[in-house]
Amino acid sequence: MDFHTHTSASDGALDPCELVARAQASKVDLLAITDHDTVVGYEAAAAYHTQNPGDTRLIPGIEFSCQWSSTTIHILGLGIDCGHPVMRDARETMDTVRRERGVKIASRLASRGFDGALQGALAKAGDSQLGRPHFAAWMVEQGHVKDHDQAFNQFLGQGKTGDVKTFWPELAEVISWIGASGGVAVIAHPLKYRFTGMKLRRFIVDFVAAGGSGIEVLSGYQTRDQIAHLKRLAREFDLEVSVGSDFHRDAPYSAPLGVESSPFEGLRGVWERWSAPL
Structure with a gap:
């Protein structure tokens, strides 16, 4: 399965049809396309998937940019209704x-x-x-x-000339968009923000208070200690867990498409929201 992927509709290298075909060839059973602030890639992938269903089930998704405590945060919206009026306005x-x-x-x-x-x-x-x-x-x-x-x-990059943050909406607004459109809000790659332990917990408290309910415990390559830390946070805050490759392109230090769910048994997975592939 893979709940965090990108296509050429945002900053990925593969076009949506190529990504679906890659997932099918890799035997990924659940695939969410989560392009940055757009569902154009998902919609193109869904059209292709209708004609070429295979064994992969496609989940509508998006990765929103937002602000919290003067930091740019990424929140995944999984299982959203792309045509919902709130989501159309958000887009x-x-x-x-x-x-x-x-x-x-x-x-x-x-x-x-x-x-x-x-x-x-x-x-x-x-x-x-x-x-x-x-x-x-x-x-x-x-x-x-x-x-x-x-x-x-x-x-x-971070803190450089072209790093412009002030335009992003607030965390709570983005979570409200996802919830109103029937989706689950998930914190993307929580360790990339380099928060202290105390600040990360404060962020999660605000995330949950705004209606968020999931955390990515694996995003691309992570150490065992990092995964264990995020699993503890998921239990502490009673969050559903999500996993993804954050796939953008084939590169030496990039994770391939697809993640095994077996290491996360005993935790509530977002994948439990969807039935087995059709």
């Missing part, structure tokens, strides 16, 4: 937010001498959701940096 809101954020990122990059960033990033994005990886791709193409990693390390 329009995030489309606008990402466009406005893109203008701000481009303005900041221009102040560092990189003119034309917005047009370049939009060209790289095409029909997908505009994000910092598209600015990075443009910078590489223009010869401003040698690769994606340098773009983020020097200009686009």
Whole structure:
């Protein structure tokens, strides 16, 4: 199973049909497509899946960006009704937010001498959701940096010129969108925020108070100690657990598609919300 994946509709390398076909070939029984702030990839995948169902069951999902305590947080919405009026409004809101954020990122990059960033990033994005990886791709193409990693390390990553957070909605608002559209809100990759133990617990308290009910205990590659820590938090706060590869592309240090659920027996899995594959 895999409840955290990305397609070319946001910052993944595979188009939605290719991702579904890969999941089917890999014998992934439950697959959630969770592109950043869009369900366009899921909708394309669902159309393909209808014609090519295989043994993989497709779960509608999204990965929302939001703010909590001046930190950008990612919240997965699993099992959402993509056509629900609240979700449609949320998607329009995030489309606008990402466009406005893109203008701000481009303005900041221009102040560092990189003119034309917005047009370049939009060209790289095409029909997908505009994000910092598209600015990075443009910078590489223009010869401003040698690769994606340098773009983020020097200009686009945490605390750098192109790291714009102020446009994201608040945590509670995003969770309300997910709940209203029939989905379950899950904290994505909780250890990536590098919170202290006390701050992580304070965050989870606010997450639960807002209506969140799940936590990702495995996202990509993690150590046994990290997984054990997250399992303890799931028990402490009575949270459902989710697992995912956070698959974006084939790369040396990226996890492959698909996660085994057996190491998480004894915990309430989000996968229990869905029946066996059809």
